[in-house]
Amino acid sequence: MKCYIINLDRAPERMKRMSDLLRSHSTDFIRCAAINGEHFTESEMLLYRSRQNQSKPLTAGEIACSESHLSAYRQIIAGTDEYAVIMEDDLHLSNDVGNFLNSTDWIPEGAEIIKLETVDEPTLVSTDVINTKNNRKLCRLYYKHWGSGAYVISKSAAKTMLDKYCPGSIPIDDYLFDPSVTSFSLWQLQPAIAVQDVILMRNSGTDIGFLESEIELERKKQIRLKHSKISVPALIKRETMRLIRKNSKRIIFLWGIHISKKITRTKIPFRM
Secondary structure, X not given: OEEEEEEOOOOHHHHHHHHHHHHOOOOOEEEEEOOOHHHOOHHHHHHHHOOOOOOOOOOHHHHHHHHHHHHHHHHHHHOOOOEEEEEEOOEEEOOOOHHHHOOOOOOOOOOOEEEOEEOOOOEEEEEEEEXXXXXXXEEEEOOOOOOOOEEEEXXXXXXXXHHHOOOOOOOHXXXXXXXXXXXXXXXXXXXXXXXXXXXXXXXXXXXXXXOOOHHHHHHHHHHHHHHHHOOHHHHHHHHHHHHHXXXXXXXXXXXXXXXXXXXXXXXXOEOO
């Protein structure tokens, strides 16, 4: 199982760090050149934003992130492996990560996407679990767990993403890891074996980590700009309508699984 590392050309130091980490675990990896959102033309951005399926348009960085993952999927379906790992270049990895990256014998039959990271936000997972290596377990993911820093994807799921996902519509992690949006067989490894630097630093009380992604920086900038230009009543109205639109399908979905009672609300921990 190959590991595809998404990395911008202008960040060779990040690639070197990830290369050193993965080599220390004898993991086979391929660098996948990330798309640079700064290179999008005005007409390209207008086209992307004409596809938006949410109240706020995606930033150039978010769209570039989506296109970068799609580029990795094209490499996956051109290969021979049934499963691959996608990683961004700002990760901290567990000490036993090689046990999961170097084989597929732990992957449940029929699994399409397995989230390897955590963003330390509450989500819903199954109480029925599969015990796997090193006292970690696999559970079904039943609620949005955003972030696209580290995950396993099957070749068939990669092909589905290329066929059905429209860059510019919603962030790619919403499409991948929100069961109310997608029909993939989603799983979560817990404790997680990966965490993005921005999440780890946030939990340690530091606002900005040394690896904080440019996408996160752009998101923060856009939020500050938008909030500085909108009145409080308008902001309340906008956010109320956004939540209604966003959560109506999710409420129906969650009600459908509620009758099983075999779910629990939890934060996925990261364990070295």
